[in-house]
Amino acid sequence: MAYNFGIFEYDPRGLPDKLLKTDVQKRAYVDAVQAELVKTYRIDPKDEASIAAVVGILLVDQFFDRSSASFDLAIRSARDELLKKIPNAAGKTDLAQDVYAYIAKEIQRISGRKVAFFQEFASVGRYVINRADELPFGNALFDRQIANGLDQYVAGGPTFDSLDLPPLTGADGTDMEIVADNIKAVSMIYATYQLDVGMRMIDVVDRITEVFHNGQLPIGFDAAGKALDEYNWSAEDRLNPVARRAHYSRVLGSTGGDVSKDVQPNTQFDSLFIRFLSSLAEYERQQRVADLVANVRPQNLASEYVRKAGRDLAANLSLYGWAATQFAARRLRQHIESSLGILNQPSVQKAYGATNLYQV
Numbered sequence: 001m002a003y004n005f006g007i008f009e010y011d012p013r014g015l016p017d018k019l020l021k022t023d024v025q026k027r028a029y030v031d032a033v034q035a036e037l038v039k040t041y042r043i044d045p046k047d048e049a050s051i052a053a054v055v056g057i058l059l060v061d062q063f064f065d066r067s068s069a070s071f072d073l074a075i076r077s078a079r080d081e082l083l084k085k086i087p088n089a090a091g092k093t094d095l096a097q098d099v100y101a102y103i104a105k106e107i108q109r110i111s112g113r114k115v116a117f118f119q120e121f122a123s124v125g126r127y128v129i130n131r132a133d134e135l136p137f138g139n140a141l142f143d144r145q146i147a148n149g150l151d152q153y154v155a156g157g158p159t160f161d162s163l164d165l166p167p168l169t170g171a172d173g174t175d176m177e178i179v180a181d182n183i184k185a186v187s188m189i190y191a192t193y194q195l196d197v198g199m200r201m202i203d204v205v206d207r208i209t210e211v212f213h214n215g216q217l218p219i220g221f222d223a224a225g226k227a228l229d230e231y232n233w234s235a236e237d238r239l240n241p242v243a244r245r246a247h248y249s250r251v252l253g254s255t256g257g258d259v260s261k262d263v264q265p266n267t268q269f270d271s272l273f274i275r276f277l278s279s280l281a282e283y284e285r286q287q288r289v290a291d292l293v294a295n296v297r298p299q300n301l302a303s304e305y306v307r308k309a310g311r312d313l314a315a316n317l318s319l320y321g322w323a324a325t326q327f328a329a330r331r332l333r334q335h336i337e338s339s340l341g342i343l344n345q346p347s348v349q350k351a352y353g354a355t356n357l358y359q360v
Contacts, residue, residue, distance in 0.1 A: 011117035056122025089138035124149035182321025224345035
């Protein structure tokens with residue numbers, strides 16, 4: 001479906017390229033907002049003014065990612081803005097959504113343009129609503145206030161310009177420091193490290209194999225027996241404990257591994273990982289607080305801290321994910337897969353009086 005939403009269009013300034021790349025992506029963002037408003041808040045799908053206002057507020061507040069866990073909370077916060085009561089010229093109050101409905105109807109006439117931007121619509125609405133105590137809705141000069149808001153938006157540019165830097169490296173603007181496959185390889189090694197050193201899963205499977213070959217397990221010529229036999233005779237194709245520890249120390253900076261003197265272990269991993277997790281937790285906390293406390297907007301600058309911490313971690317993992325790391329990660333994945341397969345065998349679990357692999 002081609003993008004089309006009445007008189008409203010995106011102001012490309014400060015927006016990520018992926019949001020504006022195609023008409024389908026433009027439409028998908030509006031559709032996601034509209035669907036949530038209709039489903040959760042029972043807003044009329046034909047109420048273009050309210051939907052456009054919420055879209056504009058989200059864009060102004062830099063909620064660009066529809067898949068983010070905080071996106072629905074941001075929609076709720078924007079919708080609550082529309083329910084704010086403001087003074088009118090009759091000495092009573094109207095809802096902010098009534099003001100947006102009026103602006104939507106008159107913005108073409110006042111601006112002299114056929115198209116209005118979502119962000120412009122939200123900015124002008126906030127401008128006149130925040131000054132309603134001075135010039136209430138319905139006043140004879142209210143259109144002049146709208147014009148002032150439009151002038152401020154055009155003259156000042158969007159104060160919500162993205163803090164994202166343009167790409168700085170690579171012939172085509174791509175970031176040469178971040179290599180997705182390297183990060184995946186390191187993530188596999190990290191998961192194996194937790195299972196191997198943290199839970200000692202591989203040690204357990206090695207001990208079960210030893211007991212099996214000593215004839216001390218009530219396991220016959222069945223799937224479990226075949227799995228243990230295969231595990232035993234394929235040992236030379238797996239990384240031994242010394243080799244595993246060496247990779248853990250080099251790639252993750254863990255202790256206990258024998259690392260070549262020619263390389264520097266990844267001593268920064270722990271601090272970068274903790275910093276990323278901490279910034280992510282703080283960002284999520286701010287979103288929840290902003291949702292619970294009325295009229296408190298999320299501190300969106302925290303998202304930049306998360307992004308910076310995530311990028312620093314990704315660059316670090318990319319650096320340590322080259323060469324042997326790629327192959328070690330694949331061998332470790334096969335080792336873990338074999339170990340899980342043995343621990344999940346009903347005969348093995350029965351022999352140890354367990355009902356699942358973790359009890360074994």
